[in-house]
Each structure stands twice: as structure tokens, then as C-alpha cells.
Amino acid sequence: MNRPSLTALLAVPTLAVALSGCVAKADVAAAGGPLTVTSDAAACAVSANRAPSGTLAFQVTNGGDQITEFYLLADDGLRIVGEVENIAPGASRTLTVVAQPGEYFTLCKPGMVGAGVGRAAFTVTGDAVAVTGEDAERKQQAVDLYGAFVKDQVSQLLPQVQSFADAYAAGRDDEAKAAFPKVRAYYERIEPVAEALGTLDPRIDYREVDAVAEELDWTGFHRIEKDLWQPAQDALNSDGEPAWKDWKPSTPAERAAFGAQLVADVQELYDYVHGDEFAAALKEQGVAGLSNGAIALLDEVATGKITGEEDWWSGTDLYDFAANVEGSKMAFSLVRDFASGKGEEGTKLVAAIDRGYAALEASLAEHGSPEQGYAAFSTLTDADKRALIDEINALAEPLSQLTTTILE
16 A cells, blocks of 8 residues: 655645734724633633624633633534644633634634534624735645644544544444444544654554555554454455455454554554644645645545455445545645635636535535445445546546645
8 A cells, every 4th residue: 555755645625714924903903803712621602603704813711620722613613724722721822813704613622632612603704805914924824724633633533542442342343333434534634644654554554465565563443443344254355365364353352452552553643743743844844745635635545445445344435535535625725725826727726626526525425424424335336436536536637736836
């Protein structure tokens, strides 16, 4: 399986949000003054649920006993428009963003781990506003927002992996099976980050054939997957070898060890993305890294998910497919304005990419959704796969031009 580098990862596509640089106090005042937010262990109380478009300031006060974060999320509840983190108990910090008209969500995350609390709808009314600020400053803000997205996904992944590992170790296989594709989605949205860290991605996400080829101990999601969806005696691996060759179901003690190892590896990923090394890597790659990442995540779909080889035993490849596309689209959303600002050709390119994502999402939606579940990969016909491949290829072509356009 080809594994892209961090350079290839940090690119991926949308939301009408203007990235801004320094914001004058007068601009905030013109938008009606700051909104107040109170965060504690159970709530995220915002003083209003709507505001006019333009510069918005959220003054966040931590009334709880844990360090907290505040997010303004896009209408899909996934993409981050703005965030402020590391707010100590009793302290206040301000998030300032330039927001276009549309629907959003506000959310607090006490402890900076998990899904957060107090998610609430937030509406921005009025007319679209112009993007302002120095180009370099806006590009750094785009990079910072991608870093926030990665940290958010990993902070949700960590407790979900712990619950999944606990169910697996305890033999609650139905519970673990139901959780498997949903937990993996957090990882799949930001997968190239781990892929850049030496043996971390192999420990978390290698298929059996990859581990054997590289003479590595086979651990992680797919080792657990094979236990949960135990193959028939005459089944074959994805490489055509007998599934039971050199393999046997794990004992309770081995299950506990595999589960604990997965949790430890995800903890290592969590520590990395919350550290200085990750921030430095993002800064070094810049917005070119974001656009390259969009392509890399789409390649993940084309080379693994669409073949059914990723989740060979569970057949949950379409969940991974959807998460890769979501991660790709997230990164693209942060650089699309830089491309569309490159004249008529840039505008046309962004429009083509937007159409490509919409068509690919529509094709995928014919087979389910993250909320309702996706069809098992084995139920897709050759025509279904061909249609998805065609949509991937149609999107890949304009995406391949994105980095060059941004850097022109």
C-alpha cells in the first residue's frame, strides 16, 4: 500500500468563510460588539445564536475546572471555521473571525478531548463580506485552522478508541463491530499525519499483507478486525493467500494486549499533533501542503477503499471512503479562496473542484451515509464501483492543478 509523506498529506477541499488577519476593534464594534461564551463541564452558553456577517468576536470564559476550547464549526459540524484553545479555568480568551452569511455551530470542549459539549446552531445573516488582510497572514491562518481540525479529530478518536478496545478485549464483539467503522472515520480524515511518523501508521492501520511484506508485527485496527469478523476456514486474504495461514484467533489476553497497544499508539498520535513538532511541520509546508493533502487523501480512496482491500473482513470500506473525502474536502475549503483569487482560470478551477466533490458525494450517498450506515462493500456491483471510480477520476484531474495555481 502506498503511503504518502507529510508533504503529500497536508493538502486536501467548502465553506464560505473569509480567512482574516488582524482585526480592528472598530470592525468588531461595527458587527455589534463581542459575543460572550461561558464554558463549563456540561454547557457552552453563547450570548446569542445569530449575528450579522463580518468580523465576529467570541469572548470565551472558562467557568469549569478543566482547560477548555471553543469552536465555530461549519454547517456540516466537521469543518472548523475558528477555534481558541488552552483556556485555563477562570481565564478568558477571544476568538475573532470574519464570517460569511450561513449556518454554523458553536461548541466547547472541556478537557480538550472527546466530542465536546453544548453544540448549538448559530446563524450569520446579511451580505457577503470581502476578504481582507495580508496574504501571508491569511495563509498562515488557513494552516492553523487545518492544524485545529487535525487536533479535534484526534481528540475525538482517542476516547472512542478506548471504548472500542475495551469492548473488543471484553469479548463484546457486536458492540465492537458496530463501533469499528465509526471510530476509524476520525483516523481516516487525517490519516496522512500518522503516515508521516515512521512506524506509527503501520502499528495503527496496516493490513496483514503490508505487515507481512515489511516483516512487522501485525497490530492495530485490522488485526482486531480479523478477530471480530473471523474468516471461514476456506477464506482467502486480500493477497489471495489462505486466511488461516500463520494466523489464529486471539486469546482473551492477546485481545487485551492488542487493544492496549492500539490505545497507546493513538495516544502517541494525540501527543504529536498537540506538540511543537507538528506545528512546525504545518508551518513549513504551508498552504501548498494543504492542497497536496487533498490529493493524497483522494488517492487513499482510489488505491485502497474502492478496491475493497482496506477493510477486507468487515466490508466497511465505504465508511473509510467517506471519511477520506471529508478530510480532503476540509483541506480544500481552506485554500479555495487562494485559488479563486488567481483570476478567471483560478475561478474555473475552483468551480470544477466544487462540482467534482458534489458529484462524488452524491454517488457515495446512493450507498448510505455516516449516520444511517453504508452498504457492505461486497454488495456493490461492478457498475457501482465503476461509477465511483469515474467520479474520483473526474475530481482528481482539477485537484492535480490546485497546488500550482495557488503558488503562481
